[in-house]
Amino acid sequence: MGDKIFTKQGWVESLRGLAGDYMVFVPVKEGDMYAFRHLDNDTKVAFDDYHNTRMSPKSIVYPQSERMFEYSLDKQDPDCNILKEVPKTFAPQAIVGIRPCDAHAFQISKRNFDTPEYRDPWWVQRYEATTLIGLGCNSPRSTCFCTAMGGGPFDEEGLDVLMFDMGETYLVRALTDKGEAFLGKLNGGRSADKTDREAALRLSDHVRDGMPDVVPVDPIRNKEIKDIFDASFWDDVAFACLNCGTCTFLCPACWCFDVQDEVYGREGDRIRNWDSCMFPLFTLHGSGHNPRAKKFQRVRQRFMHKFKYYVDKFDDGFQCTGCGRCVQFCPVNIDIRDVLRLMSDEPPVRLSA
Amino acid sequence: MENPYLPYPVCIDNIVTETDDRSLKTFRLVFINPEDRDNFVYAPGQFAELSVPGKGEIPIGIASSPTEEGFVSFTVNRVGLVSTFLHNMKEGDIIGIRGPLGNSYPWDRMEGKNVVIIGGGFAFTTLRSSIVFMIDPKNRSRFNNIRVVYGARNPGMLLYRDELMAWEKRDDIEMHITVDGTDDPDWKYNVGFVPSVTEEKITSADNAIAIVCGPPIMIKFTQPVLEKLGFSPENIILSLEMRMKCGIGMCGRCNIGDKYVCKDGPVFSQAEMKRLPPEY
Amino acid sequence: MIELTEKIRDIAKKLLKDGTVDVFIGYKKGSVPMMNEPVLIRNPDEADLLYWDSNCGLNLCNYLTGRTDRIGILATGCNSRSIVTHIIENQIRRDQLYIVGIPCTGMIDHRAVNRAVGHREITDITESDITFTVTGKGFQETFNKADYLQGNCKVCRHRNPVEYDEMIGEPVEEQKGIEPYSDVKNIEKMSCDDKNAFFRRLIDKCIRCYACRNACPLCYCPTCFVDESRPQWVGKSIDPTDTMTFHLLRAFHCAGRCTDCGACERVCPMGISMRQFTRKLNRDAEELFSWQAGLSLTERPPLDTYRSDDYNDFIK
Numbered sequence: 001m002g003d004k005i006f007t008k009q010g011w012v013e014s015l016r017g018l019a020g021d022y023m024v025f026v027p028v029k030e031g032d033m034y035a036f037r038h039l040d041n042d043t044k045v046a047f048d049d050y051h052n053t054r055m056s057p058k059s060i061v062y063p064q065s066e067r068m069f070e071y072s073l074d075k076q077d078p079d080c081n082i083l084k085e086v087p088k089t090f091a092p093q094a095i096v097g098i099r100p101c102d103a104h105a106f107q108i109s110k111r112n113f114d115t116p117e118y119r120d121p122w123w124v125q126r127y128e129a130t131t132l133i134g135l136g137c138n139s140p141r142s143t144c145f146c147t148a149m150g151g152g153p154f155d156e157e158g159l160d161v162l163m164f165d166m167g168e169t170y171l172v173r174a175l176t177d178k179g180e181a182f183l184g185k186l187n188g189g190r191s192a193d194k195t196d197r198e199a200a201l202r203l204s205d206h207v208r209d210g211m212p213d214v215v216p217v218d219p220i221r222n223k224e225i226k227d228i229f230d231a232s233f234w235d236d237v238a239f240a241c242l243n244c245g246t247c248t249f250l251c252p253a254c255w256c257f258d259v260q261d262e263v264y265g266r267e268g269d270r271i272r273n274w275d276s277c278m279f280p281l282f283t284l285h286g287s288g289h290n291p292r293a294k295k296f297q298r299v300r301q302r303f304m305h306k307f308k309y310y311v312d313k314f315d316d317g318f319q320c321t322g323c324g325r326c327v328q329f330c331p332v333n334i335d336i337r338d339v340l341r342l343m344s345d346e347p348p349v350r351l352s353a
Numbered sequence: 354m355e356n357p358y359l360p361y362p363v364c365i366d367n368i369v370t371e372t373d374d375r376s377l378k379t380f381r382l383v384f385i386n387p388e389d390r391d392n393f394v395y396a397p398g399q400f401a402e403l404s405v406p407g408k409g410e411i412p413i414g415i416a417s418s419p420t421e422e423g424f425v426s427f428t429v430n431r432v433g434l435v436s437t438f439l440h441n442m443k444e445g446d447i448i449g450i451r452g453p454l455g456n457s458y459p460w461d462r463m464e465g466k467n468v469v470i471i472g473g474g475f476a477f478t479t480l481r482s483s484i485v486f487m488i489d490p491k492n493r494s495r496f497n498n499i500r501v502v503y504g505a506r507n508p509g510m511l512l513y514r515d516e517l518m519a520w521e522k523r524d525d526i527e528m529h530i531t532v533d534g535t536d537d538p539d540w541k542y543n544v545g546f547v548p549s550v551t552e553e554k555i556t557s558a559d560n561a562i563a564i565v566c567g568p569p570i571m572i573k574f575t576q577p578v579l580e581k582l583g584f585s586p587e588n589i590i591l592s593l594e595m596r597m598k599c600g601i602g603m604c605g606r607c608n609i610g611d612k613y614v615c616k617d618g619p620v621f622s623q624a625e626m627k628r629l630p631p632e633y
Numbered sequence: 634m635i636e637l638t639e640k641i642r643d644i645a646k647k648l649l650k651d652g653t654v655d656v657f658i659g660y661k662k663g664s665v666p667m668m669n670e671p672v673l674i675r676n677p678d679e680a681d682l683l684y685w686d687s688n689c690g691l692n693l694c695n696y697l698t699g700r701t702d703r704i705g706i707l708a709t710g711c712n713s714r715s716i717v718t719h720i721i722e723n724q725i726r727r728d729q730l731y732i733v734g735i736p737c738t739g740m741i742d743h744r745a746v747n748r749a750v751g752h753r754e755i756t757d758i759t760e761s762d763i764t765f766t767v768t769g770k771g772f773q774e775t776f777n778k779a780d781y782l783q784g785n786c787k788v789c790r791h792r793n794p795v796e797y798d799e800m801i802g803e804p805v806e807e808q809k810g811i812e813p814y815s816d817v818k819n820i821e822k823m824s825c826d827d828k829n830a831f832f833r834r835l836i837d838k839c840i841r842c843y844a845c846r847n848a849c850p851l852c853y854c855p856t857c858f859v860d861e862s863r864p865q866w867v868g869k870s871i872d873p874t875d876t877m878t879f880h881l882l883r884a885f886h887c888a889g890r891c892t893d894c895g896a897c898e899r900v901c902p903m904g905i906s907m908r909q910f911t912r913k914l915n916r917d918a919e920e921l922f923s924w925q926a927g928l929s930l931t932e933r934p935p936l937d938t939y940r941s942d943d944y945n946d947f948i949k
Binding site: 068069071080081082083085113117118120125224225229256257259260261263270272275277282283286287292297301304305308310312313 | 360448601603612
């Protein structure tokens with residue numbers, strides 16, 4: 001299928017026509033922030049004005065809390081103490097307007113959840129049921145650094161469809177079979193011609209060329225783990241840190257979780273919840289020993305995991321997409337770009353200023 | 354889709370209190386479904402998640418040997434929420450297990466070698482599995498001499514005492530049982546810390562691989578002894594403990610360097626450990 | 634502001650040079666506008682990192698807990714009150730501290746400013762005495778600071794430090810005619826159901842990141858009750874009942890100790906009006922016990938005081 005052109009209004013109307021085929025998520029404004037929500041007849045879609053959602057769309061595939069199993073603790077029950085899978089359906093869903101950085105994050109997490117040895121059934125099934133319709137970024141923020149992380153404002157990796165905001169219209173391009181199938185179900189639009197395609201290319205080239213190339217990463221790849229681990233700057237990096245979960249929970253590429261049993265009377269659930277390496281409990285042994293008992297150790301873990309351990313383990317990319325959420329919303333302004341400069345042996349901008 | 358988080362239901366078949374202070378008990382578990390039993394194929398050094406509904410899961414090394422058929426057993430130290438609850442359960446109760454998980458001791462590399470087993474305290478569980486596995490008539494010829502140093506604070510804190518005594522009597526395994534101290538006048542084994550007993554009794558590293566499991570302090574002081582004896586870092590094998598949840602390399606908490614202890618470990622050579630941050 | 638920044642740097646340099654303190658805690662300029670970062674200065678050469686403007690809304694007292702060295706610390710009115718609370722709760726010794734007081738004219742509410750520019754990206758902010766100017770791609774707007782103060786600063790009655798060793802500049806005039814608890818009074822008028830709905834709405838965005846708790850200088854418990862596993866008081870999922878339990882119990886734990894510094898509200902990544910949880914308790918402390926936290930080094934807070942001749946029967 002060739003590229004298609006939709007008027008902006010026509011696009012949203014077409015999406016509404018998909019109700020029987022997909023659960024469609026779109027960005028909407030809620031108070032001071034944006035979130036992905038179900039598209040229904042009176043949803044006010046925020047394609048035009050949103051930069052990105054506060055929480056990344058990872059929760060659509062990987063909810064913050066998920067019931068895994070249920071069980072009875074009633075001794076009279078023949079199935080007492082036997083865990084049963086919580087019935088779930090994995091109906092087709094589409095995230096429309098996802099930014100390329102957030103789609104990139106699903107590729108990163110996939111390495112964790114979909115491995116040759118084990119496949120996480122909930123993540124994998126929900127991911128496979130999801131079609132990602134990306135909206136290229138016409139005006140990235142100053143906190144964005146996707147190009148440094150191997151992505152880009154119009155990067156196609158991980159997307160099934162890419163939308164170009166051409167002002168009055170969207171140029172829409174299928175990138176995968178899933179994307180073709182999605183567009184095949186859409187009514188309306190016209191075929192894009194050469195002029196449209198050239199305009200889209202000009203737009204994406206122009207935006208990409210304007211991206212700051214501020215974050216050096218190659219030196220990290222070539223260093224030994226311990227050389228960065230034992231560096232002297234971690235105490236200073238960590239000083240202001242509150243050890244809250246803002247960075248990890250807002251991050252599209254953080255995947256760590258906790259498993260908890262919760263009991264209500266004689267019934268129980270096994271639940272998994274997002275967890276954070278910032279929390280001291282994350283590594284606390286039953287014996288009371290904690291290998292990362294100090295704040296700076298936990299801060300170091302987050303950055304080392306993203307930019308060294310992940311890189312060494314998978315020999316490809318970083319566990320970061322450069323979406324800039326942690327830069328914008330860290331309550332104490334610990335700037336991951338500054339930390340990357342330190343890890344690369346380059347002085348952070350603020351210190352050298 | 355197969356669900357790696359779903360435990361196999363097992364029945365607690367037998368509970369043995371191992372130590373005088375009653376802080377360690379061995380649970381013998383029998384699979385409720387025969388096909389689960391057939392799926393649970395393991396090698397010594399691996400662990401499993403014991404799943405106590407309503408409380409949670411704990412990763413515990415497998416104490417039985419694959420040569421012991423019909424059950425799996427685990428020796429559990431009473432420290433936290435799950436283990437305390439488990440200690441109060443009774444024979445006949447149902448729990449779950451997930452596994453086998455993690456890598457094992459390097460059995461391929463150990464074939465034809467002299468094996469030195471060094472254990473301390475309650476970390477002897479997967480070492481017991483290894484010994485039972487190696488001295489099984491089917492396997493004994495695959496290994497050269499087998500030397501064991503095992504220590505505990507006092508005689509009452511030694512695990513598997515009946516078996517230890519039985520192994521002492523065999524001539525195809527060299528046992529060096531030791532305690533930090535004892536007031537038992539009839540104690541006829543060693544008195545002394547594991548590192549010094551190792552130095553005294555294990556006189557050669559020729560063609561040998563050492564497996565070391567114990568509390569951090571024991572490991573810390575045993576390593577230089579082994580190095581002095583001539584063990585190369587590749588031939589010193591350690592098993593790490595970390596807080597774990599998923600056991601399959603997904604939840605992230607047992608991450609050390611580029612390894613997940615649950616999936617890439619828990620068994621690492623000293624050479625591998627030297628590359629990793631000391632966060633364990 | 635530049636003048637105050639220079640003074641802070643000079644004082645920090647002097648204190649570090651003459652050995653009065655081992656470290657100095659202040660703020661450095663943020664890498665993004667309106668987000669300054671707390672910083673620890675160890676030697677005089679680094680003191681030029683220190684910075685001061687109306688975007689220093691984090692409570693520095695939070696960084697004192699457990700320190701054993703001698704510390705120079707910058708303190709506004711509310712920060713100094715939190716330090717006093719820390720001292721009387723034995724979290725730090727007075728003789729470890731050299732408090733550099735700084736009169737405060739309030740901190741800018743970064744959310745309100747972002748709202749005012751329609752969430753276009755602000756890339757720079759400059760400040761004069763009573764106005765500030767924000768700049769972004771294709772726009773520049775100037776606002777009166779008084780109109781964009783954080784909620785707690787709008788109703789602040791203690792802009793000047795209450796405890797200090799040295800003061801930077803002259804005290805500022807305290808705000809007159811403040812009606813400190815009008816928001817609380819509105820909630821008090823609600824029916825039970827409406828109150829319940831109000832607080833449930835308040836937390837429906839909560840992601841349990843604990844930024845509020847961790848930014849709070851009062852929350853120094855080695856293990857918070859939400860983190861306890863034996864017994865486990867609170868579930869760890871985002872079940873609204875558990876989330877509410879966390880917020881309400883935490884608020885009660887701060888009763889009579891909270892200085893309304895606004896750190897909890899400022900740091901919330903989801904923009905929750907966190908102060909709504911503590912305000913009613915602050916008001917009660919004030920009305921029932923004539924108590925505002927952190928004003929005195931010698932008086933005990935009402936909730937850690939017991940008198941055998943208390944006139945209330947229930948406590949005997």
